[in-house]
Amino acid sequence: MLTLNKTLGMPSRLSRWQIPGFLRSFTFRPGKQFLHKLVLGIETSCDDTAAAVVDESGNILGEAIRSQTEVHLKTGGIIPSVAQRLHRENIEQIVKETLSASGVTPNELSAIATTVKPGLALSLGVGVAYSLQLVNQYKKPFIPIHHMEAHALTIRLTNKVDFPFLVLLVSGGHCLLAIVQGVSDFLLLGKSLDIAPGDMLDKVARRLSLIKHPAYSAMSGGKAIEHLAKQGNRSHFDFQHPLHYCKNCDFSFCGLQTAVDKIITQKEKEEGIEKGQILSCAADIAASVQHIVASHIAKRTHRAILFCQQRGFLTPSNAILVVSGGVASNLYIRRSLEIVTKATNCILLCPPLRLCTDNGIMIA
Numbered sequence: 001m002l003t004l005n006k007t008l009g010m011p012s013r014l015s016r017w018q019i020p021g022f023l024r025s026f027t028f029r030p031g032k033q034f035l036h037k038l039v040l041g042i043e044t045s046c047d048d049t050a051a052a053v054v055d056e057s058g059n060i061l062g063e064a065i066r067s068q069t070e071v072h073l074k075t076g077g078i079i080p081s082v083a084q085r086l087h088r089e090n091i092e093q094i095v096k097e098t099l100s101a102s103g104v105t106p107n108e109l110s111a112i113a114t115t116v117k118p119g120l121a122l123s124l125g126v127g128v129a130y131s132l133q134l135v136n137q138y139k140k141p142f143i144p145i146h147h148m149e150a151h152a153l154t155i156r157l158t159n160k161v162d163f164p165f166l167v168l169l170v171s172g173g174h175c176l177l178a179i180v181q182g183v184s185d186f187l188l189l190g191k192s193l194d195i196a197p198g199d200m201l202d203k204v205a206r207r208l209s210l211i212k213h214p215a216y217s218a219m220s221g222g223k224a225i226e227h228l229a230k231q232g233n234r235s236h237f238d239f240q241h242p243l244h245y246c247k248n249c250d251f252s253f254c255g256l257q258t259a260v261d262k263i264i265t266q267k268e269k270e271e272g273i274e275k276g277q278i279l280s281c282a283a284d285i286a287a288s289v290q291h292i293v294a295s296h297i298a299k300r301t302h303r304a305i306l307f308c309q310q311r312g313f314l315t316p317s318n319a320i321l322v323v324s325g326g327v328a329s330n331l332y333i334r335r336s337l338e339i340v341t342k343a344t345n346c347i348l349l350c351p352p353l354r355l356c357t358d359n360g361i362m363i364a
Contacts, residue, residue, distance in 0.1 A: 001186075002105070003320050003364050004261070008198075016095070028047060028190075032353055035303045036055045036056060036057075036105075036262045037056040038053055038054075038055050038061070038104055038108060038109050038110050038217065039053065039054055039055075039109070039110060039111050039112070039113050039143070039364045040052075040053050040095070040098070040106075040109050040111075040112045040113070040134075040364060041054065041113045041114070041145070041360040041362070041363030041364025042043045042055075042091075042095065042113070042115070042125075042127050042130070042131050042360060042363060043114075043115050043127065043147075043358055043359060043360045043362075043363045044091065044114075044115065044119075044123050044124060044126050044127030045117075045118070045119025045120065045123060045124055045127075045147045045358060046078065046113045046119055046120055046172070046204060046358060047067070047068040047069065047072055047083050047086075047123070048061070048065055048066070048067050048068065048171065048357070048358045048362075049065065049066045049068075049086070049087050049090040049094050049319055050065040050066070050094065050357070050359050051063065051064055051091075051094050051095050051097075051098040051360040052064075052098060052360035052363070052364045053099065053102035053109075053359060053364060054094075054106050054157075054364035055096055058157050059080060059280065060232075060361055061101075061102035061103065061104060061181070062097075062098050062100070062101030062102025062103070063098055063101065063103065063359070063360055063361055064089040064094045064095075064097035064098045064340065064360070065094070065359060065360065066086075066093075066094055067362065068082075068083060068086050068107065069167045069220050070088065070218065073211055073217075073220070073355065077202070077206070078120070078167075080120050080122045080123065080236070081122060082122075083120060083122065083167065084120075084122035084123055084126055085124050087123055087126035088126050089301070091126060091127065091130050094177060095130070095134075096211045098360065106134060106137075106140075107138060108139045109138065109140055110140070110141070111129050111140055111141040111143050112134055112135055112141070112143070113142075113143040113144075113145050113363050113364055114127050114131040114142070114143070114144065114145060114363065115127060115145050115146075115147045115150070115363055116128055116144040116145065116146070118146075118147055118148065118173070119173070119183050120145055124277050139353060140257070142315050142341035144211070145157040145363050146184070148169055148174060148176070149183075149184060149186070149359075150165045150362040150363050151169050151171070151247030151324040151325050152169060152178070152180055152186070152226070152322065152324060152364070153180070153183065154324055154355050154361075154362040155324065155349050155350075155351055156324045157233040157351075157355070157361070157362075158351055158352065158355070160181055161320060161322065162180055163180060163182050163185075164179050164180055164181045164182075164313055164314070164318075165179075165180050165314075165318070165320040165321070165322055166178075166179055166180075166305060166308055166313070166314060166320065166322070166346075167179075167180050167321075167322045167323075167324065168297070168301050168304075168321065168322070168323045168328075168337070169324055169325045170196070170197055170198070170297065170323070170324075170325045170327035170328055170333070171196060171198050171233040171242055171325035171326040171327055172196055172199050172202065172222070172326055172327070173196050173199065174191075174192070174196050174325065175190070175191065175192040175196045175226055175251045175253075175297075175327075176188065176189075176190065176191040176303045177189040177190045177249050177300065177301060179308060179313050180322075184207065184303040186207050187313075187351070188301060189249045189302065189304050190248060190249025190250065190251065191250060192250070192251040192252065192253065193243075193250050193252045193254075193256070194252055194253060194254035195253050195254050196253070196327075197251075197297065197327050198325075198326050198327045199253075200220050200253040200256065200257045200293070201221055201222040201225045201289070201290070201293065201327075202220065202221030202222055203221070203257055204225060204243070204257065204285075204289055204303065205220075205221030205222070205224045205225050206221060206262050206284070207260070207261060208228075208264065208278065208279065208285065209276050209277065209278055210225075210228065210278070210282070212226075212276070212277075212278060213228075213278060215227070216228060216361040217338075222326070222327065222330065223329075225286045225289065225290055225330060226330050226331070227233055227288065228282065228283050228286040228287075229283065229286040229289075229291075229332065230284070230287075230289045231283040231287075232281075232282075232283030232284040232286050232287030232288070233283075233284050233287055233288075234287040234288050234290070234291035235288070236281065236284035236285075236287070236288055237263060237284060237288035237289075238288075238299070239256060239259055239260070239288060239289065239292045240241040240255075240256075240259065241292065241295065241296055241299070242255055242256055242296050243300075244293075247298050248293070248303075249301075249307070250300070250306045251296065252298070252355045253298055253325075255298075256289070256292060256293070256296075260285065260289055264279065264285065265283055265286065267279050267285075267349050276348070278291075279280065281352060290330075290333075291296065291332075291333055293333065294327060294330075294332055294333040294335075294336040295332060295336065296334070297336070297337070298333075298336040298337055298339065298340050301321065301337060301340055302340045302343075302344065305321065305340065305341075305344045305346055306344065309344070309361075314346070316345065319344070319345060320346065320347045320349060321337070321340075321341055321346050321347070321348050322349050322350070322358055323337055323349070323350045324332075324350065324351055324355075326356060326357045326358070327354060328350055328351075329355040332352060333346075
């Protein structure tokens with residue numbers, strides 16, 4: 001990949017403070033008009049390097065993605081500088097694979113859309129720098145994309161969903177409830193006050209040393225917890241529900257993580273094993289944690305639905321809850337939300353599993 005300073009006279013490394021000003025220095029260029037509008041989407045907000053080409057009708061012409069999960073599992077978590085290096089190594093090839101799969105040349109693109117926030121600053125900078133290099137080289141419009149807005153609107157690629165609708169975004173970095181009133185028009189109802197559920201489940205998986213278990217060594221932490229929980233008893237450990245007395249739609253997972261750490265430490269002493277070895281009750285811990293997380297998310301979502309129905313945001317003819325983000329791929333959490341939507345006469349919609357996690361399609 002050519003460095004940005006060679007092509008644009010700008011620094012190749014952008015800090016989170018430089019990106020907004022850098023983007024403002026670029027103007028939209030109309031370029032050549034084609035029969036169909038084609039957008040290249042580029043996603044590098046965290047640990048997946050992804051790209052896709054989508055046309056104006058929502059058809060996915062081509063995509064490619066490179067996951068960093070295996071690398072970060074070995075380091076015990078995402079190290080921003082490592083993620084940045086891997087993005088730099090992969091992005092040019094990913095874009096080439098995407099364009100090749102779609103049968104589109106850069107000159108045929110109508111625009112280039114790229115995630116600019118939120119996310120890891122070092123990771124975002126790689127995607128923005130490479131995108132602006134393409135923008136300058138091929139004289140294409142640049143469209144900055146908000147990562148969470150992309151997750152929220154992905155459902156409109158696969159289903160006919162009219163505004164407004166309620167969205168629950170749950171991932172490794174975010175957890176929020178919002179009313180989607182239009183593209184880029186969101187009314188926030190609640191969010192996590194500390195860490196995200198995906199982050200918490202990953203940390204529990206690391207604390208349980210699941211990477212040392214042959215069946216789960218290649219899985220992300222959240223996925224490992226979901227699979228291990230199927231073998232456990234969700235009632236074995238009685239964890240307290242977060243924010244039980246708070247009558248709002250906010251979330252909290254930090255206290256639950258602390259409680260789980262204490263239980264694991266206690267059980268390690270009881271079983272006489274050292275930290276890093278796998279507990280005999282690991283499946284029960286996984287099942288109990290997953291159940292509390294699902295229950296907490298379901299209760300706050302239930303309150304949000306009732307609020308929206310009382311205030312007229314959701315009408316009987318258009319009462320839709322959209323659930324998206326990486327944690328939305330957890331089927332146990334989905335089932336808990338199905339119970340809520342059935343009880344409130346709402347329709348639950350989730351993007352296909354491959355579109356719940358980070359991808360270039362939602363950006364395009």
